[in-house]
Amino acid sequence: MAKKLVTPEVFRKKVADQSDLFLITERAQGVYHEFLPQGLRVIKTPKELIFPEWEGVYRFSFQDRSWKVWEIETGDFSPRFLFLLPCEARAVIEVLDGNFLQKDYIDKNYWQRRKNLHLIVLGCYTIPKTCFCSLVGGNPLWRDGRSLFVLPFQGELYVENDETMLFGEGKSVDAREEETLATREEELKASLPPPLPSDFPQKLYAHFDEGIWKDLSWRCINCGACTFLCPTCYCFDLSVEGRLRGLTLKTWDSCMFPRFTLHASSHNPRPTGKERVRQRVMHKFSYLPLREGYYGCVGCGICREICPVNWDIRETVERMAKYLG
Protein backbone atom coordinates (compact mmCIF):
# COMPACT_ATOMS: atom_id res chain seq x y z
CA MET A 1 0.00 0.00 0.00
CA ALA A 2 1.53 3.28 -1.09
CA LYS A 3 1.96 5.87 1.66
CA LYS A 4 3.09 9.36 0.79
CA LEU A 5 2.99 13.01 1.69
CA VAL A 6 1.51 15.56 -0.67
CA THR A 7 1.63 19.31 -0.17
CA PRO A 8 -1.71 21.06 0.28
CA GLU A 9 -1.02 23.12 -2.87
CA VAL A 10 -0.55 20.04 -5.06
CA PHE A 11 -3.55 18.40 -3.47
CA ARG A 12 -5.75 21.43 -4.04
CA LYS A 13 -4.58 21.84 -7.61
CA LYS A 14 -5.04 18.17 -8.48
CA VAL A 15 -8.54 18.20 -7.08
CA ALA A 16 -9.37 21.44 -8.90
CA ASP A 17 -8.03 20.03 -12.20
CA GLN A 18 -10.15 16.92 -11.90
CA SER A 19 -13.09 18.57 -10.16
CA ASP A 20 -15.67 16.82 -12.32
CA LEU A 21 -14.53 13.53 -10.79
CA PHE A 22 -14.99 14.63 -7.19
CA LEU A 23 -17.88 15.06 -4.83
CA ILE A 24 -17.79 15.81 -1.16
CA THR A 25 -20.17 15.44 1.75
CA GLU A 26 -21.23 18.54 3.64
CA ARG A 27 -19.62 17.30 6.82
CA ALA A 28 -16.33 16.43 5.17
CA GLN A 29 -16.22 19.83 3.54
CA GLY A 30 -16.71 21.44 6.92
CA VAL A 31 -13.61 19.70 8.23
CA TYR A 32 -11.42 20.02 5.13
CA HIS A 33 -12.48 23.33 3.59
CA GLU A 34 -8.96 24.83 3.82
CA PHE A 35 -7.40 22.07 1.71
CA LEU A 36 -10.00 22.04 -1.02
CA PRO A 37 -10.70 24.15 -4.07
CA GLN A 38 -13.99 26.01 -4.43
CA GLY A 39 -16.83 24.61 -6.43
CA LEU A 40 -16.83 20.89 -5.61
CA ARG A 41 -20.27 19.40 -5.72
CA VAL A 42 -21.46 19.04 -2.13
CA ILE A 43 -23.96 16.40 -1.03
CA LYS A 44 -25.67 16.04 2.32
CA THR A 45 -25.10 12.37 2.91
CA PRO A 46 -23.29 9.70 0.86
CA LYS A 47 -26.42 7.62 0.58
CA GLU A 48 -28.07 10.11 -1.78
CA LEU A 49 -25.58 9.10 -4.49
CA ILE A 50 -26.12 5.38 -4.31
CA PHE A 51 -29.57 5.19 -2.76
CA PRO A 52 -31.26 8.39 -3.91
CA GLU A 53 -34.24 9.90 -2.14
CA TRP A 54 -36.39 8.55 -4.93
CA GLU A 55 -35.66 6.50 -7.98
CA GLY A 56 -37.69 4.52 -10.46
CA VAL A 57 -37.14 0.77 -10.30
CA TYR A 58 -39.25 -0.17 -13.31
CA ARG A 59 -41.80 1.30 -15.68
CA PHE A 60 -45.21 0.08 -16.70
CA SER A 61 -47.63 1.13 -19.38
CA PHE A 62 -50.84 0.12 -21.05
CA GLN A 63 -50.39 0.04 -24.82
CA ASP A 64 -52.23 -1.80 -27.58
CA ARG A 65 -54.66 -3.22 -25.04
CA SER A 66 -52.04 -4.85 -22.88
CA TRP A 67 -49.78 -4.05 -19.97
CA LYS A 68 -46.04 -4.01 -20.19
CA VAL A 69 -43.36 -3.67 -17.54
CA TRP A 70 -39.73 -3.00 -18.24
CA GLU A 71 -36.55 -2.10 -16.45
CA ILE A 72 -35.27 1.45 -16.50
CA GLU A 73 -31.91 1.31 -18.22
CA THR A 74 -29.61 3.72 -16.47
CA GLY A 75 -26.48 2.55 -18.20
CA ASP A 76 -23.20 2.71 -16.35
CA PHE A 77 -22.44 5.70 -14.21
CA SER A 78 -19.11 7.33 -14.88
CA PRO A 79 -16.47 6.77 -12.18
CA ARG A 80 -16.72 9.25 -9.34
CA PHE A 81 -14.71 9.89 -6.21
CA LEU A 82 -16.44 10.91 -3.02
CA PHE A 83 -14.61 12.66 -0.21
CA LEU A 84 -16.21 11.67 3.05
CA LEU A 85 -15.50 11.26 6.74
CA PRO A 86 -14.58 7.87 8.21
CA CYS A 87 -17.97 7.47 9.85
CA GLU A 88 -19.73 8.16 6.57
CA ALA A 89 -17.49 5.69 4.77
CA ARG A 90 -18.30 3.04 7.34
CA ALA A 91 -21.98 3.72 6.80
CA VAL A 92 -21.58 2.93 3.10
CA ILE A 93 -19.21 0.00 3.35
CA GLU A 94 -20.73 -1.80 6.30
CA VAL A 95 -24.36 -0.86 6.47
CA LEU A 96 -25.59 0.19 3.02
CA ASP A 97 -23.49 -2.33 1.07
CA GLY A 98 -24.46 -4.89 3.69
CA ASN A 99 -28.13 -4.34 3.01
CA PHE A 100 -28.30 -3.76 -0.73
CA LEU A 101 -25.54 -6.07 -1.90
CA GLN A 102 -26.43 -9.06 0.24
CA LYS A 103 -25.64 -12.05 -1.91
CA ASP A 104 -29.10 -13.62 -1.97
CA TYR A 105 -30.72 -10.52 -3.46
CA ILE A 106 -28.56 -7.82 -5.01
CA ASP A 107 -30.30 -4.51 -5.59
CA LYS A 108 -29.38 -3.75 -9.17
CA ASN A 109 -30.03 0.00 -8.98
CA TYR A 110 -27.80 0.31 -5.96
CA TRP A 111 -25.11 -1.86 -7.49
CA GLN A 112 -25.05 0.17 -10.68
CA ARG A 113 -24.54 3.39 -8.77
CA ARG A 114 -22.13 1.91 -6.28
CA LYS A 115 -19.71 0.05 -8.51
CA ASN A 116 -18.16 3.18 -9.98
CA LEU A 117 -18.22 5.22 -6.80
CA HIS A 118 -14.83 5.30 -5.08
CA LEU A 119 -14.53 6.50 -1.55
CA ILE A 120 -11.79 8.78 -0.31
CA VAL A 121 -11.80 8.73 3.46
CA LEU A 122 -10.74 12.01 5.04
CA GLY A 123 -9.36 11.35 8.52
CA CYS A 124 -10.87 13.57 11.19
CA TYR A 125 -8.54 15.96 12.91
CA THR A 126 -11.21 17.95 14.70
CA ILE A 127 -13.76 16.05 16.71
CA PRO A 128 -17.11 17.79 17.13
CA LYS A 129 -18.97 17.33 20.39
CA THR A 130 -21.87 15.53 18.79
CA CYS A 131 -19.67 12.69 17.47
CA PHE A 132 -19.33 9.33 19.14
CA CYS A 133 -17.79 7.00 16.56
CA SER A 134 -15.62 5.20 19.12
CA LEU A 135 -18.73 4.12 21.01
CA VAL A 136 -19.81 2.02 18.03
CA GLY A 137 -16.42 0.57 17.17
CA GLY A 138 -15.15 3.27 14.83
CA ASN A 139 -12.53 5.95 15.23
CA PRO A 140 -11.69 9.29 13.57
CA LEU A 141 -9.06 7.59 11.40
CA TRP A 142 -11.06 4.53 10.45
CA ARG A 143 -10.46 3.41 6.86
CA ASP A 144 -11.05 0.43 4.74
CA GLY A 145 -8.01 -1.02 2.96
CA ARG A 146 -9.85 -0.68 -0.34
CA SER A 147 -10.42 3.07 -0.09
CA LEU A 148 -8.08 6.02 -0.34
CA PHE A 149 -7.23 7.79 2.88
CA VAL A 150 -6.14 11.37 3.46
CA LEU A 151 -5.00 13.03 6.69
CA PRO A 152 -3.33 16.38 7.43
CA PHE A 153 0.12 15.66 8.87
CA GLN A 154 2.98 18.05 9.68
CA GLY A 155 1.76 20.77 7.32
CA GLU A 156 1.23 18.31 4.49
CA LEU A 157 -1.34 15.73 3.57
CA TYR A 158 -0.67 12.10 4.30
CA VAL A 159 -2.18 10.01 1.51
CA GLU A 160 -2.63 6.27 1.72
CA ASN A 161 -3.42 3.94 -1.14
CA ASP A 162 -3.42 6.47 -3.99
CA GLU A 163 -2.72 3.87 -6.69
CA THR A 164 -4.65 5.97 -9.18
CA MET A 165 -2.35 9.00 -8.65
CA LEU A 166 -5.31 11.25 -8.03
CA PHE A 167 -3.33 13.63 -5.88
CA GLY A 168 0.08 13.46 -7.55
CA GLU A 169 3.22 11.51 -6.79
CA GLY A 170 4.23 13.14 -3.52
CA LYS A 171 7.06 12.14 -1.27
CA SER A 172 7.23 8.68 0.24
CA VAL A 173 6.70 8.45 3.95
CA ASP A 174 9.91 7.51 5.78
CA ALA A 175 10.16 5.17 8.75
CA ARG A 176 10.25 7.96 11.33
CA GLU A 177 7.20 9.67 9.92
CA GLU A 178 5.38 6.40 9.79
CA GLU A 179 6.16 5.77 13.42
CA THR A 180 5.01 9.26 14.42
CA LEU A 181 1.77 8.68 12.56
CA ALA A 182 1.22 5.33 14.20
CA THR A 183 1.91 6.75 17.66
CA ARG A 184 -0.50 9.61 17.07
CA GLU A 185 -3.13 7.22 15.90
CA GLU A 186 -2.70 5.08 19.01
CA GLU A 187 -2.81 8.12 21.28
CA LEU A 188 -5.90 9.43 19.57
CA LYS A 189 -7.69 6.11 19.91
CA ALA A 190 -6.70 5.83 23.55
CA SER A 191 -8.12 9.28 24.28
CA LEU A 192 -11.58 8.34 23.03
CA PRO A 193 -14.39 6.80 25.08
CA PRO A 194 -14.35 2.99 24.94
CA PRO A 195 -16.77 1.09 22.72
CA LEU A 196 -20.08 -0.15 24.03
CA PRO A 197 -19.77 -3.50 25.81
CA SER A 198 -19.86 -6.41 23.37
CA ASP A 199 -23.00 -7.82 25.00
CA PHE A 200 -24.84 -4.48 24.64
CA PRO A 201 -26.99 -5.66 21.68
CA GLN A 202 -28.16 -8.76 23.57
CA LYS A 203 -28.80 -6.85 26.77
CA LEU A 204 -30.70 -4.12 24.97
CA TYR A 205 -32.86 -6.74 23.28
CA ALA A 206 -33.59 -8.35 26.62
CA HIS A 207 -34.92 -5.00 27.83
CA PHE A 208 -37.46 -4.56 25.07
CA ASP A 209 -40.38 -4.31 27.47
CA GLU A 210 -38.90 -1.88 29.98
CA GLY A 211 -40.87 1.20 30.99
CA ILE A 212 -37.80 3.33 30.31
CA TRP A 213 -38.64 3.44 26.58
CA LYS A 214 -41.59 5.68 27.28
CA ASP A 215 -39.35 8.03 29.15
CA LEU A 216 -36.67 7.92 26.44
CA SER A 217 -39.09 8.65 23.65
CA TRP A 218 -41.45 11.26 25.01
CA ARG A 219 -39.62 14.28 23.60
CA CYS A 220 -39.33 12.92 20.06
CA ILE A 221 -41.93 14.35 17.69
CA ASN A 222 -41.45 11.59 15.08
CA CYS A 223 -40.60 14.04 12.32
CA GLY A 224 -38.20 11.61 10.65
CA ALA A 225 -35.51 14.22 9.89
CA CYS A 226 -32.89 12.07 11.64
CA THR A 227 -33.69 9.03 9.52
CA PHE A 228 -33.48 10.98 6.26
CA LEU A 229 -30.10 12.50 7.06
CA CYS A 230 -28.73 9.42 8.77
CA PRO A 231 -26.00 7.95 6.55
CA THR A 232 -27.00 4.39 7.45
CA CYS A 233 -30.82 4.53 7.44
CA TYR A 234 -31.83 2.54 4.40
CA CYS A 235 -35.51 1.74 4.95
CA PHE A 236 -37.51 2.41 1.83
CA ASP A 237 -40.95 2.33 0.36
CA LEU A 238 -42.08 1.00 -3.00
CA SER A 239 -44.95 2.95 -4.49
CA VAL A 240 -46.65 3.42 -7.81
CA GLU A 241 -46.73 6.71 -9.69
CA GLY A 242 -49.05 7.00 -12.67
CA ARG A 243 -52.07 5.05 -13.82
CA LEU A 244 -51.92 3.87 -17.41
CA ARG A 245 -48.25 4.61 -17.70
CA GLY A 246 -45.88 5.27 -14.89
CA LEU A 247 -43.27 3.78 -12.72
CA THR A 248 -42.69 1.98 -9.49
CA LEU A 249 -40.62 4.16 -7.22
CA LYS A 250 -38.23 3.30 -4.47
CA THR A 251 -38.27 6.18 -1.99
CA TRP A 252 -36.74 6.80 1.42
CA ASP A 253 -39.08 5.89 4.21
CA SER A 254 -38.86 6.25 7.95
CA CYS A 255 -39.66 4.08 10.94
CA MET A 256 -40.68 7.32 12.65
CA PHE A 257 -43.88 7.52 10.62
CA PRO A 258 -47.05 5.77 11.84
CA ARG A 259 -47.90 4.53 8.36
CA PHE A 260 -44.59 2.72 8.08
CA THR A 261 -46.08 -0.37 9.72
CA LEU A 262 -49.81 0.31 9.38
CA HIS A 263 -51.64 -2.83 8.22
CA ALA A 264 -54.48 -2.61 5.71
CA SER A 265 -56.70 -3.92 8.50
CA SER A 266 -55.85 -0.69 10.42
CA HIS A 267 -53.91 -2.64 13.03
CA ASN A 268 -50.54 -1.04 13.75
CA PRO A 269 -47.88 -2.98 15.63
CA ARG A 270 -46.01 0.25 16.37
CA PRO A 271 -48.89 2.59 17.17
CA THR A 272 -47.16 5.29 19.23
CA GLY A 273 -43.91 7.20 19.40
CA LYS A 274 -42.65 4.86 22.08
CA GLU A 275 -42.62 1.83 19.80
CA ARG A 276 -41.21 3.81 16.90
CA VAL A 277 -38.33 5.33 18.83
CA ARG A 278 -37.62 1.93 20.33
CA GLN A 279 -37.54 0.45 16.85
CA ARG A 280 -35.06 3.05 15.67
CA VAL A 281 -32.72 2.51 18.61
CA MET A 282 -33.14 -1.27 18.61
CA HIS A 283 -32.63 -1.61 14.87
CA LYS A 284 -29.33 0.24 15.05
CA PHE A 285 -28.01 -1.02 18.36
CA SER A 286 -29.51 -4.46 18.74
CA TYR A 287 -31.15 -6.02 15.68
CA LEU A 288 -28.44 -5.23 13.12
CA PRO A 289 -25.55 -6.23 15.43
CA LEU A 290 -27.35 -9.44 16.37
CA ARG A 291 -28.21 -10.25 12.78
CA GLU A 292 -25.28 -8.97 10.78
CA GLY A 293 -22.54 -8.31 13.30
CA TYR A 294 -22.30 -4.53 12.85
CA TYR A 295 -24.02 -1.55 14.41
CA GLY A 296 -26.53 0.37 12.35
CA CYS A 297 -25.08 3.60 13.73
CA VAL A 298 -21.66 5.00 12.92
CA GLY A 299 -21.71 7.70 15.58
CA CYS A 300 -21.58 10.69 13.21
CA GLY A 301 -24.02 12.63 15.36
CA ILE A 302 -25.86 14.28 12.48
CA CYS A 303 -29.23 13.22 13.92
CA ARG A 304 -28.42 15.16 17.06
CA GLU A 305 -27.30 18.20 15.09
CA ILE A 306 -30.46 18.55 13.06
CA CYS A 307 -33.05 17.33 15.56
CA PRO A 308 -35.64 20.07 16.18
CA VAL A 309 -36.14 18.93 19.78
CA ASN A 310 -32.52 18.00 20.57
CA TRP A 311 -33.30 14.33 20.93
CA ASP A 312 -29.92 12.73 21.36
CA ILE A 313 -29.30 9.14 20.35
CA ARG A 314 -25.94 9.12 22.07
CA GLU A 315 -27.49 10.23 25.34
CA THR A 316 -30.12 7.51 24.93
CA VAL A 317 -27.56 4.81 24.26
CA GLU A 318 -25.31 5.89 27.09
CA ARG A 319 -28.27 6.03 29.41
CA MET A 320 -29.33 2.54 28.35
CA ALA A 321 -25.78 1.25 28.76
CA LYS A 322 -25.72 2.61 32.29
CA TYR A 323 -29.20 1.29 33.00
CA LEU A 324 -28.26 -2.19 31.78
CA GLY A 325 -25.12 -2.14 33.91
Place this chain on the structure above:
Amino acid sequence: MDSLSVPVKNIYLPELVQIQEIIEETRDIKTFRVQRPHDFEYRPGQFAEVFVPGKGEAPFSITSSPTQEAFLEFSIKRVGTVTEALHRLNPGETVGVRGPYGNGFPIDSLRKQNLLFIGGGIGLAPLRSLINYVLSAPYRGNFGDIFILYGARTPQDLVFRWELEEWKKREDLSLLVTVDRGDDSWRGRVGLVPEVLKELSIDAKDFKAIVCGPPIMIKFTIKTLLEMGFQPGCIITTLEMRMKCGLGKCGRCNIGPYYVCKDGPVFSYEELQKMPEEY
Protein backbone atom coordinates in the same frame (compact mmCIF):
# COMPACT_ATOMS: atom_id res chain seq x y z
CA MET B 1 -17.29 -4.04 -5.58
CA ASP B 2 -15.65 -5.96 -8.36
CA SER B 3 -15.85 -9.15 -6.38
CA LEU B 4 -19.61 -9.11 -6.71
CA SER B 5 -21.13 -10.94 -9.60
CA VAL B 6 -23.09 -8.73 -11.93
CA PRO B 7 -26.77 -8.79 -11.01
CA VAL B 8 -28.64 -9.58 -14.17
CA LYS B 9 -32.01 -9.35 -12.57
CA ASN B 10 -33.91 -6.42 -11.19
CA ILE B 11 -35.25 -7.96 -7.99
CA TYR B 12 -38.29 -5.68 -7.88
CA LEU B 13 -39.48 -6.30 -11.43
CA PRO B 14 -42.60 -8.48 -11.53
CA GLU B 15 -43.53 -10.89 -14.29
CA LEU B 16 -46.86 -10.08 -15.87
CA VAL B 17 -49.34 -12.95 -15.87
CA GLN B 18 -52.94 -13.37 -16.87
CA ILE B 19 -55.80 -13.96 -14.47
CA GLN B 20 -57.36 -17.25 -15.56
CA GLU B 21 -60.25 -17.45 -13.17
CA ILE B 22 -61.78 -15.58 -10.25
CA ILE B 23 -63.83 -17.40 -7.64
CA GLU B 24 -66.07 -15.38 -5.35
CA GLU B 25 -65.58 -16.99 -1.97
CA THR B 26 -67.53 -14.59 0.25
CA ARG B 27 -68.85 -11.06 -0.04
CA ASP B 28 -65.32 -9.66 0.42
CA ILE B 29 -62.98 -12.52 -0.48
CA LYS B 30 -62.08 -13.66 -3.98
CA THR B 31 -59.68 -16.35 -5.11
CA PHE B 32 -57.59 -15.37 -8.13
CA ARG B 33 -56.15 -18.11 -10.25
CA VAL B 34 -53.27 -16.77 -12.33
CA GLN B 35 -50.89 -18.30 -14.80
CA ARG B 36 -47.75 -19.53 -13.02
CA PRO B 37 -44.74 -17.31 -13.79
CA HIS B 38 -41.58 -18.79 -15.30
CA ASP B 39 -39.17 -20.58 -12.97
CA PHE B 40 -41.49 -20.03 -10.06
CA GLU B 41 -40.67 -22.89 -7.71
CA TYR B 42 -42.22 -22.50 -4.29
CA ARG B 43 -42.99 -24.32 -1.07
CA PRO B 44 -46.33 -24.25 0.75
CA GLY B 45 -46.44 -21.27 3.11
CA GLN B 46 -44.40 -18.97 0.91
CA PHE B 47 -45.85 -15.77 -0.46
CA ALA B 48 -45.54 -13.54 -3.50
CA GLU B 49 -45.85 -9.84 -4.24
CA VAL B 50 -48.81 -9.17 -6.52
CA PHE B 51 -48.67 -5.99 -8.57
CA VAL B 52 -51.72 -4.29 -10.01
CA PRO B 53 -50.41 -1.97 -12.72
CA GLY B 54 -51.14 1.65 -11.94
CA LYS B 55 -52.40 0.82 -8.46
CA GLY B 56 -49.76 -0.81 -6.30
CA GLU B 57 -48.30 -3.97 -4.95
CA ALA B 58 -48.98 -6.10 -1.88
CA PRO B 59 -47.81 -9.44 -0.50
CA PHE B 60 -50.18 -12.44 -0.47
CA SER B 61 -49.67 -15.99 0.60
CA ILE B 62 -49.93 -18.50 -2.19
CA THR B 63 -52.94 -20.65 -1.50
CA SER B 64 -52.50 -23.18 -4.26
CA SER B 65 -50.30 -26.21 -3.77
CA PRO B 66 -47.00 -26.31 -5.66
CA THR B 67 -48.20 -29.62 -7.08
CA GLN B 68 -50.51 -27.56 -9.31
CA GLU B 69 -48.08 -26.81 -12.06
CA ALA B 70 -50.11 -24.59 -14.34
CA PHE B 71 -51.23 -21.86 -12.02
CA LEU B 72 -50.96 -19.98 -8.73
CA GLU B 73 -53.89 -19.04 -6.57
CA PHE B 74 -54.25 -16.16 -4.16
CA SER B 75 -57.25 -15.69 -1.90
CA ILE B 76 -57.63 -12.03 -1.22
CA LYS B 77 -59.85 -10.12 1.13
CA ARG B 78 -60.87 -6.61 0.14
CA VAL B 79 -59.36 -4.38 2.82
CA GLY B 80 -57.15 -1.69 1.25
CA THR B 81 -56.14 0.06 -1.96
CA VAL B 82 -54.42 -2.81 -3.74
CA THR B 83 -56.96 -5.43 -2.73
CA GLU B 84 -59.77 -3.09 -3.76
CA ALA B 85 -58.13 -2.74 -7.19
CA LEU B 86 -57.66 -6.51 -7.44
CA HIS B 87 -61.32 -7.11 -6.69
CA ARG B 88 -62.26 -4.93 -9.66
CA LEU B 89 -60.28 -7.05 -12.10
CA ASN B 90 -61.78 -9.66 -14.40
CA PRO B 91 -60.47 -12.92 -15.81
CA GLY B 92 -58.19 -12.21 -18.76
CA GLU B 93 -56.74 -9.09 -17.15
CA THR B 94 -53.12 -8.76 -16.11
CA VAL B 95 -51.30 -8.65 -12.80
CA GLY B 96 -47.61 -8.79 -11.96
CA VAL B 97 -46.14 -11.45 -9.70
CA ARG B 98 -42.70 -11.63 -8.13
CA GLY B 99 -41.49 -14.16 -5.65
CA PRO B 100 -41.69 -16.63 -4.08
CA TYR B 101 -40.56 -15.17 -0.79
CA GLY B 102 -40.41 -16.31 2.81
CA ASN B 103 -39.46 -19.57 4.45
CA GLY B 104 -42.64 -21.61 3.96
CA PHE B 105 -43.78 -24.47 6.17
CA PRO B 106 -41.06 -26.78 7.54
CA ILE B 107 -42.13 -29.73 5.42
CA ASP B 108 -39.19 -31.92 6.39
CA SER B 109 -40.01 -31.74 10.07
CA LEU B 110 -43.68 -32.48 9.35
CA ARG B 111 -42.93 -35.68 7.50
CA LYS B 112 -44.28 -38.86 9.14
CA GLN B 113 -46.27 -36.72 11.57
CA ASN B 114 -49.98 -36.47 12.22
CA LEU B 115 -51.09 -33.00 11.29
CA LEU B 116 -53.73 -30.86 12.92
CA PHE B 117 -54.61 -27.87 10.74
CA ILE B 118 -56.51 -25.06 12.44
CA GLY B 119 -57.73 -22.21 10.28
CA GLY B 120 -59.83 -19.15 11.00
CA GLY B 121 -61.51 -17.10 8.26
CA ILE B 122 -59.16 -16.31 5.42
CA GLY B 123 -56.38 -17.85 7.51
CA LEU B 124 -57.22 -21.07 5.74
CA ALA B 125 -55.54 -19.68 2.62
CA PRO B 126 -51.88 -20.39 3.49
CA LEU B 127 -52.86 -23.67 5.17
CA ARG B 128 -54.66 -24.78 2.03
CA SER B 129 -51.41 -24.78 0.10
CA LEU B 130 -49.91 -27.24 2.56
CA ILE B 131 -53.12 -29.25 2.97
CA ASN B 132 -53.42 -29.84 -0.76
CA TYR B 133 -49.72 -30.60 -0.93
CA VAL B 134 -49.90 -33.32 1.73
CA LEU B 135 -53.14 -34.64 0.23
CA SER B 136 -51.67 -34.90 -3.25
CA ALA B 137 -51.05 -38.43 -4.49
CA PRO B 138 -47.25 -38.35 -4.54
CA TYR B 139 -46.93 -37.07 -0.97
CA ARG B 140 -49.93 -38.33 1.00
CA GLY B 141 -48.02 -41.40 2.13
CA ASN B 142 -45.32 -39.26 3.75
CA PHE B 143 -47.70 -37.91 6.36
CA GLY B 144 -49.83 -39.51 9.10
CA ASP B 145 -53.39 -38.67 10.13
CA ILE B 146 -54.77 -35.34 9.04
CA PHE B 147 -57.29 -33.36 10.99
CA ILE B 148 -58.61 -30.03 9.74
CA LEU B 149 -60.51 -27.68 12.01
CA TYR B 150 -61.82 -24.66 10.19
CA GLY B 151 -63.91 -21.81 11.59
CA ALA B 152 -65.39 -18.59 10.30
CA ARG B 153 -67.70 -15.97 11.73
CA THR B 154 -70.78 -17.04 9.83
CA PRO B 155 -71.57 -19.70 7.21
CA GLN B 156 -71.32 -16.94 4.58
CA ASP B 157 -67.74 -16.24 5.63
CA LEU B 158 -66.46 -19.75 4.93
CA VAL B 159 -63.91 -19.79 2.14
CA PHE B 160 -63.12 -22.64 -0.28
CA ARG B 161 -66.60 -24.12 0.30
CA TRP B 162 -66.27 -26.01 -2.99
CA GLU B 163 -63.10 -27.62 -1.71
CA LEU B 164 -64.35 -28.27 1.81
CA GLU B 165 -66.95 -30.53 0.20
CA GLU B 166 -64.21 -32.51 -1.51
CA TRP B 167 -62.14 -32.79 1.64
CA LYS B 168 -65.22 -34.00 3.49
CA LYS B 169 -65.59 -36.85 1.02
CA ARG B 170 -62.06 -38.08 1.53
CA GLU B 171 -61.49 -40.92 3.92
CA ASP B 172 -57.91 -40.10 4.73
CA LEU B 173 -58.69 -36.95 6.67
CA SER B 174 -61.10 -35.60 9.26
CA LEU B 175 -62.70 -32.23 8.71
CA LEU B 176 -64.62 -30.20 11.22
CA VAL B 177 -66.11 -26.88 10.19
CA THR B 178 -67.49 -24.48 12.76
CA VAL B 179 -68.98 -21.01 12.69
CA ASP B 180 -69.19 -18.41 15.44
CA ARG B 181 -72.83 -17.67 14.60
CA GLY B 182 -75.00 -20.04 12.63
CA ASP B 183 -78.06 -19.22 10.55
CA ASP B 184 -81.28 -21.01 9.65
CA SER B 185 -79.68 -23.18 7.04
CA TRP B 186 -76.51 -24.05 8.97
CA ARG B 187 -76.56 -27.67 10.16
CA GLY B 188 -72.94 -27.81 11.25
CA ARG B 189 -71.04 -26.92 14.36
CA VAL B 190 -71.44 -23.55 16.11
CA GLY B 191 -68.68 -22.32 18.40
CA LEU B 192 -65.39 -20.47 18.45
CA VAL B 193 -62.38 -22.37 17.16
CA PRO B 194 -60.48 -22.56 20.49
CA GLU B 195 -63.60 -23.89 22.25
CA VAL B 196 -64.32 -26.49 19.61
CA LEU B 197 -60.67 -27.45 19.68
CA LYS B 198 -60.86 -28.23 23.40
CA GLU B 199 -63.49 -30.86 22.77
CA LEU B 200 -61.53 -32.75 20.14
CA SER B 201 -60.07 -36.03 21.22
CA ILE B 202 -56.60 -35.41 19.91
CA ASP B 203 -53.52 -36.67 21.65
CA ALA B 204 -51.07 -33.79 21.63
CA LYS B 205 -48.14 -36.20 21.72
CA ASP B 206 -48.93 -37.53 18.28
CA PHE B 207 -49.72 -34.32 16.43
CA LYS B 208 -48.16 -31.20 15.07
CA ALA B 209 -50.50 -28.23 14.92
CA ILE B 210 -50.44 -25.67 12.13
CA VAL B 211 -52.49 -22.59 12.94
CA CYS B 212 -53.45 -19.59 10.87
CA GLY B 213 -56.15 -16.98 11.29
CA PRO B 214 -56.83 -13.56 12.75
CA PRO B 215 -54.34 -12.58 15.50
CA ILE B 216 -56.89 -12.91 18.28
CA MET B 217 -57.90 -16.40 17.13
CA ILE B 218 -54.25 -17.47 16.90
CA LYS B 219 -53.64 -16.22 20.40
CA PHE B 220 -56.48 -18.17 22.01
CA THR B 221 -55.91 -21.22 19.86
CA ILE B 222 -52.27 -21.43 20.93
CA LYS B 223 -53.36 -21.09 24.55
CA THR B 224 -55.74 -24.01 24.12
CA LEU B 225 -53.14 -26.11 22.31
CA LEU B 226 -50.69 -25.59 25.17
CA GLU B 227 -53.39 -26.66 27.63
CA MET B 228 -53.94 -29.75 25.53
CA GLY B 229 -50.28 -30.60 26.01
CA PHE B 230 -48.76 -29.42 22.73
CA GLN B 231 -45.10 -28.50 22.99
CA PRO B 232 -44.31 -24.93 21.77
CA GLY B 233 -42.06 -26.38 19.08
CA CYS B 234 -44.97 -28.46 17.75
CA ILE B 235 -47.21 -25.45 17.14
CA ILE B 236 -46.59 -23.72 13.84
CA THR B 237 -48.20 -20.50 12.79
CA THR B 238 -47.79 -17.73 10.24
CA LEU B 239 -47.51 -14.01 10.89
CA GLU B 240 -48.47 -10.94 8.95
CA MET B 241 -46.73 -7.59 8.81
CA ARG B 242 -46.85 -4.66 6.44
CA MET B 243 -44.29 -5.41 3.74
CA LYS B 244 -42.91 -3.67 0.71
CA CYS B 245 -39.92 -5.41 -0.83
CA GLY B 246 -40.68 -8.91 0.44
CA LEU B 247 -37.01 -9.87 0.47
CA GLY B 248 -35.51 -8.39 3.61
CA LYS B 249 -34.29 -5.01 2.41
CA CYS B 250 -36.89 -2.33 2.97
CA GLY B 251 -36.69 -2.68 6.73
CA ARG B 252 -40.26 -2.57 7.96
CA CYS B 253 -41.60 -6.04 8.68
CA ASN B 254 -39.23 -6.95 11.47
CA ILE B 255 -40.26 -8.31 14.83
CA GLY B 256 -37.15 -7.91 16.89
CA PRO B 257 -34.21 -9.00 14.73
CA TYR B 258 -36.40 -11.28 12.59
CA TYR B 259 -37.81 -10.23 9.24
CA VAL B 260 -41.25 -11.70 8.70
CA CYS B 261 -40.64 -11.61 4.94
CA LYS B 262 -37.37 -13.50 5.06
CA ASP B 263 -37.16 -15.47 8.31
CA GLY B 264 -40.94 -16.00 8.31
CA PRO B 265 -43.82 -15.76 7.69
CA VAL B 266 -43.90 -19.26 9.23
CA PHE B 267 -42.70 -19.47 12.83
CA SER B 268 -43.12 -22.07 15.55
CA TYR B 269 -44.59 -20.95 18.81
CA GLU B 270 -41.23 -21.75 20.36
CA GLU B 271 -39.68 -19.10 18.08
CA LEU B 272 -42.49 -16.65 18.78
CA GLN B 273 -41.84 -16.90 22.49
CA LYS B 274 -38.36 -15.53 21.92
CA MET B 275 -39.64 -12.57 19.96
CA PRO B 276 -40.96 -9.32 21.40
CA GLU B 277 -44.72 -8.94 21.22
CA GLU B 278 -44.74 -6.30 18.54
CA TYR B 279 -46.95 -7.74 15.84
